[in-house]
Amino acid sequence: MLKAFKYRLKPTTQQAELFAKTFGCVRKVYNLMLHDRIESYKKHQDTGEKIKFPTPAQYKHEFLFLKEVDSLALANAQLHLNAAYRQFFQQPASGFPQWKSRKHPVQSYTTNNQHGTIAIKEGRYLKLPKTEPVRIKLHRQPQGVIKSATISLTACGKYFVSLLCEMNIPPKPKTGSVIGIDLGLTNFAISSDGVKIPNPRTLSKTAVTLAKAQRKLSRRAQHAKKDGRPLSESRNYQKQRILIAKLHEKVSNQRNDFLNKLSTDLINNHDVISVESLNVKGLVRNHKLARSLHDVSWSSFISKLTYKAAWYGKQVVQVERWFPSSQLCSACGHRGGKKALRIREWNCPSCGIHHDRDLNASLNIRAEGLRLLQGAETL
Numbered sequence: 001m002l003k004a005f006k007y008r009l010k011p012t013t014q015q016a017e018l019f020a021k022t023f024g025c026v027r028k029v030y031n032l033m034l035h036d037r038i039e040s041y042k043k044h045q046d047t048g049e050k051i052k053f054p055t056p057a058q059y060k061h062e063f064l065f066l067k068e069v070d071s072l073a074l075a076n077a078q079l080h081l082n083a084a085y086r087q088f089f090q091q092p093a094s095g096f097p098q099w100k101s102r103k104h105p106v107q108s109y110t111t112n113n114q115h116g117t118i119a120i121k122e123g124r125y126l127k128l129p130k131t132e133p134v135r136i137k138l139h140r141q142p143q144g145v146i147k148s149a150t151i152s153l154t155a156c157g158k159y160f161v162s163l164l165c166e167m168n169i170p171p172k173p174k175t176g177s178v179i180g181i182d183l184g185l186t187n188f189a190i191s192s193d194g195v196k197i198p199n200p201r202t203l204s205k206t207a208v209t210l211a212k213a214q215r216k217l218s219r220r221a222q223h224a225k226k227d228g229r230p231l232s233e234s235r236n237y238q239k240q241r242i243l244i245a246k247l248h249e250k251v252s253n254q255r256n257d258f259l260n261k262l263s264t265d266l267i268n269n270h271d272v273i274s275v276e277s278l279n280v281k282g283l284v285r286n287h288k289l290a291r292s293l294h295d296v297s298w299s300s301f302i303s304k305l306t307y308k309a310a311w312y313g314k315q316v317v318q319v320e321r322w323f324p325s326s327q328l329c330s331a332c333g334h335r336g337g338k339k340a341l342r343i344r345e346w347n348c349p350s351c352g353i354h355h356d357r358d359l360n361a362s363l364n365i366r367a368e369g370l371r372l373l374q375g376a377e378t379l
């Protein structure tokens with residue numbers, strides 16, 4: 001089992017320079033390989049020539065500076081590109097591999113541990129290839145064997161390392177319980193045992209502050225434009241940009257805490273967790289920012305549930321997006337057709353039972369999850 005442990009890093013100026021150089025080289029190699037793969041594919045279509053898969057090594061003659069950084073970081077760029085292609089072939093809707101941009105809010109690179117090249121030293125240093133040990137804020141000990149390290153720099157200028165460790169994780173005790181979860185907008189989730197899990201208030205408060213801050217940022221951009229100043233020289237614009245980066249980080253931390261607690265709680269208390277696969281709510285009209293926050297939360301929630309289930313010997317079943325969870329009566333199975341979103345409660349025309357829309361949906365998701373699981377077991 002693989003588990004990640006994340007820590008703050010405090011590099012010296014010199015180390016920060018090396019990190020910046022490595023981020024740049026990884027980005028360069030990634031983009032070169034992506035470019036060459038696209039070109040090779042075009043050629044393949046025109047002439048039938050075999051598709052070539054570029055490797056980082058082939059660029060080192062032309063771009064000598066690539067030799068100065070950790071070669072494993074470059075090798076990982078190749079793996080990341082392959083993964084991006086794989087993802088695209090498996091789920092074309094996820095989009096074609098994208099160019100890596102210098103302007104991306106988070107810059108990062110990944111390197112591997114080769115017989116102790118990555119290690120914690122004296123409880124406050126991290127040994128990494130190509131550099132003197134870097135100061136690390138070790139708020140807890142990593143467990144197991146370190147396989148790789150991902151070094152990242154966020155938009156507010158903070159450095160982090162995520163250590164991916166291989167370890168034995170004992171399964172959690174079985175509870176015999178199966179639960180269905182309906183993901184919502186007003187409430188984050190509604191479970192089939194009747195519990196409504198509200199969106200954390202802190203999160204929505206920060207989201208409002210963030211929206212305001214973003215409007216201010218665009219006003220400042222307009223001012224600078226009117227005065228003919230480039231944004232890089234507009235101090236007020238830059239100040240606001242960093243403030244927004246900090247708010248984004250705050251939102252993301254709050255969301256992570258909330259989703260970690262919720263997913264752990266569900267994994268502890270249930271053996272099977274049935275959820276909708278995403279895009280179910282694709283039709284919901286909502287404020288753009290609020291919407292994107294929800295989208296990120298939902299996909300992150302499902303991914304946390306999925307990997308924790310794998311760690312602890314539990315199961316997550318994803319119910320297909322076309323499953324009419326809000327149309328079916330969970331008591332008798334009567335299918336009543338689509339219901340407008342404003343209809344929060346309804347009576348089943350067939351059996352007469354009174355339904356809360358979301359609770360009914362989560363009961364249907366639970367039943368469908370069980371059905372899928374039993375189908376899979378008899379195969």
Ligand SMILES: [Zn+2]
Nearest residue numbers: 329332348351
């Ligand atoms: Zn009914």
